[in-house]
Amino acid sequence: MPKQMSRHSTVLKSPRRQAGKPRPHSGEPTHGPLTAEELQLAVRNHSMPLEALRKDTTPPGLHYVLTHFDIPFIDTDHWHLQIGGAVQRSLELSFRALLRAPSITIPVTLECAGNGRSLLRPRPLSQPWVLEAVGTAVWTGVPLAYLLTQAGVEDDAVEVLFSGVDTGVQGGVRQQFARSLPIEEALRPDVVLAYRMNGAELPPQHGYPLRLVVPGWYGMASVKWLSSIKVLTRPYDGFQQAVAYRYQEDADDAGTPVTWMKVRSLMVPPGVPDFFSRSRILPPGPVLLTGRAWSGQGAVQRVDVGIDGKWAPAHLEHPPAPFAWCAWSMPWVADPGEHEVSCRATDASGAVQPLEPVWNYQGMGNNVVQRIKVTVGQ
Amino acid sequence: MPKQMSRHSTVLKSPRRQAGKPRPHSGEPTHGPLTAEELQLAVRNHSMPLEALRKDTTPPGLHYVLTHFDIPFIDTDHWHLQIGGAVQRSLELSFRALLRAPSITIPVTLECAGNGRSLLRPRPLSQPWVLEAVGTAVWTGVPLAYLLTQAGVEDDAVEVLFSGVDTGVQGGVRQQFARSLPIEEALRPDVVLAYRMNGAELPPQHGYPLRLVVPGWYGMASVKWLSSIKVLTRPYDGFQQAVAYRYQEDADDAGTPVTWMKVRSLMVPPGVPDFFSRSRILPPGPVLLTGRAWSGQGAVQRVDVGIDGKWAPAHLEHPPAPFAWCAWSMPWVADPGEHEVSCRATDASGAVQPLEPVWNYQGMGNNVVQRIKVTVGQ
Structure with a gap:
């Protein structure tokens, strides 16, 4: 449990952000009516119908889904996972090679960090979740630490960066979806590169053919449609890390990172x-x-x-x-x-x-x- | 193709409805902002992300879903399909018996009749679809006509009523979701009682263990979570037939029934x-x-x-x-x-x-x- 994520962490004071930097959202929080853009996101992404709480394991089509850009439809014949950066041996793995690696199976509850957003006043302009952007699935895949150890993490590593193939524009910034984890999180034995969900192949919207699953963290950490993993010797400062997914008081507050799920x-x-x-x-x-x-x-x-x-x-x-x-x-x-x-x-x-x-x-x-x-x- | 469903059928003149009858929606159409109720429906039900148009067959979790009440989670050990009414031999079939019956497999595009609703001005208050409440699946199951023929439809039959186990309140009326088909539609060779979707068991939200699929009709005809099929000698006048799913000019217009999908x-x-x-x-x-x-x-x-x-x-x-x-x-x-x-x-x-x-x-x-x-x- 990281020390900085106490139950009082939501609106910690922090240094002011420089002016002119990219903003996480497309407008200031509003007391106004729901916009056409929010409705489009609401009908596109979906939360978990609450009656599905009856099930220990959420069926895939009922598990919440948030896709920042478009869902990629990936052909595993032309897909490889790159593992590089501050490692002794870079790896390039085919989907078949991944299936041959040792695997674990683990039930994990994932929740969107923006769950509950539409209930806030003023309302931040983004995916307008109500209360049920959550789901629990049984994930099967290769422990990330196993592959990182194979590659040999250099002593000066501080973070691991995960990049998906999904691309688009957010906050005016053209980007490939990418997020990092602190090296100590990446080396946890329960952090998994998952290729199966509830015993079946990953559905496209859940990251086929391979996604990260970071138990305990909000969903944005569990990067989907993985294409590369890079060990870093400096903290990652890309959009989804330094701009989006932060607890901020206002647009100029650098804020603190969103990490572990709250109770x-x-x-x-x-x-x-x-x-x-x-x-x-x-x-x-x-x-x-x-x-x-x-x-x-x-x-x-x-x-x-x-x-x-x-x-x-x-x-x-x-x-x-x-x-x-x-x-x-x-x-x-x-x-x-x-x-x-x-x-x-x-x-x-x-x-x-x-x-x-x-x-x-x-x-x-x-x-x-x-x-x-x-x-x-x- | 039924004669009454020409391309000009949308706002046909028709007899006035009696006052005091149940209304399909929970308020008059509005020019106002999207309501909290509509948002709750939008995050609960979902349409098909448009990039899924790339696929001939829509993966189950991307196919549109509209659930009027709650998704039932049904145990097939305690489930039977009743076939009765104006038939020579009533039938009661277990799930296993259905699996032993002859089957067909058919790709069908289903669209919600309310697709496009949120773009109307004034906006009717119901599920606020934008444009993409659609999906195409490959359905496997028993031709309805096969079972109806086994039961022996009486000569004076005019409709067949399909009831799901899903219950709730709509327009102030407590109900089990139920819809009928004209007898000639029910006897089409391609109308199927489906127990598989894209080669897998039906997901709960798509009607597990058994649903009707009526190719060519809007989705409301394809009743999910079937529990009984009843051959009728008079037209069904339940809520989802006589009140909801009608092309009406206003609240007092009896309107015409919603049937086949428009182009x-x-x-x-x-x-x-x-x-x-x-x-x-x-x-x-x-x-x-x-x-x-x-x-x-x-x-x-x-x-x-x-x-x-x-x-x-x-x-x-x-x-x-x-x-x-x-x-x-x-x-x-x-x-x-x-x-x-x-x-x-x-x-x-x-x-x-x-x-x-x-x-x-x-x-x-x-x-x-x-x-x-x-x-x-x-």
Whole structure:
């Protein structure tokens, strides 16, 4: 757990950014209506329908997806992974060679760092997630550390850079999507170069043929459609590292990097929905409220369930892996009328979900508690 | 091809609806900003990222999905398909029994009837699709006619009703999702009870374990999560038939039913995107514009490509099946500057995509031409 990512890290003071640098978003945060651009992103990328919280493992088409540029459709006959930079032996691996390397299989919960963004006021202009940009998959692939060790990391290495083949423009900057990890993170035994998701070939939108999976970190770290891995002796300062994915107070704040997932819980909405409002209708009587909770900053230690603002601890199950979500449940006897049900997780670092959104300039890491309106019939 | 579904059918005059009946939507069409409810639907359901037009067959997680209520997660050990009503022998089939029945495999393009809704002014309040609520899958299953013939359809049958297990509230009406087909449509040899999609088990969101697929019709006809099939001697007048999915002029217009897909073409956006605006950037020089076109009302006969408003016919390929989309292509020499590229299909019925959206009260069947802003660099 990195020291700098305490639960109070969201809006840390930091040095001022120089004027004229690229901006992460295409306009200042707004109190205005949702724009056509945000709607286009919302219908294109998708979050996880909350009823999929019933499943330990999220089916691929229900797992959240965020694609910055276009989804590449890659032919593995013409694809190689390059491993180079500050290493003793550069490697170039075909897809077949990767399949022959030792592999691990690991369940991991991934969440978009921008989850909850649309609930912020003013609203940062980017992908307008509500609450459910999350999913848990079982990833199979080669431990990154195995290949880095094969290549032989030089002593002065500080970071490892991962580049995808996906290209486009963001914040006025033409770029190939690329992000780095500190060398000590890259050498963790559970960081994986994944070529299978839930036992099947990676779907195109999840990074076929090869993606990084960094358990515990927000999703942007798990670079998709990998083409090269480069060991660096200086920190990477590309767009997705130095401009995007930062906790900033305002446009001029250099901010702090977005890294580990904050603690969050979500509930399967009880009863049945109204199609348009998604408000819930259920009969009176006993109902078992269920959901999932996760954190990248420490094991989930408790989940409290709130019924009309009164909180009580739920039953919590052990997660299947350190960075996979854990199931929780809470019996409730629903009596007729209007209710608000909610859930709130606490992790081993002491972090607890806030009752109100915590604002920052890019709309990152908003782990506010979920609130569900429920109408219990007579 | 049913006579009533000519290309002029969108806003046919029809008898006035009685007052006090359920309404399809949760409010009158609006010129106002996108609502929180529409955003919630947009991040929950998803359309097909346009770059997936490159693929003959849409990978399951990229195929459009609209779920009215919640996705049910069904255990086939406790699931049966009931076939009854006006038949000589009611049937009850286990999933295993269905797998033993004769099967066909067929590529089908499915499009949501509400595709294009968010582009209408005023905007009907429902799922706010932009342009890409479509997908093509290869479906495998039992021909419906085979099972109906086994059951023995009575002579006075007029429709067949399909009920899913998904339940909820829409327009104030508690319901199980259910739709009917005219008996002559239900007996078509290509209407299939599908249990496989692209060679794999149906994903939960596409109707596991069994769904109807009605080639040529908008997606609402292809009822998911089937639990019962009932042969009717009177037309079905349930919510999704008599209230929703109708071409109406206003709330009091009984309207005409939404049935066959209108002609539409879409283009793979050329070049690379800007993350937020999705506008396109490409270098000057030759580029091959490509896309797909389809219609439920007759074979696609031509696709015209518009460059800054000047139209010329594209090369058109044969579709792999009568109701699967066909590929088209058009070479273009892009010169520096701002351009608008678009495409427009015509089908064998003479129907052609409108240059401006054609409004109706529920926002159904808006097959307006797609227009893409392109910046060609120096």
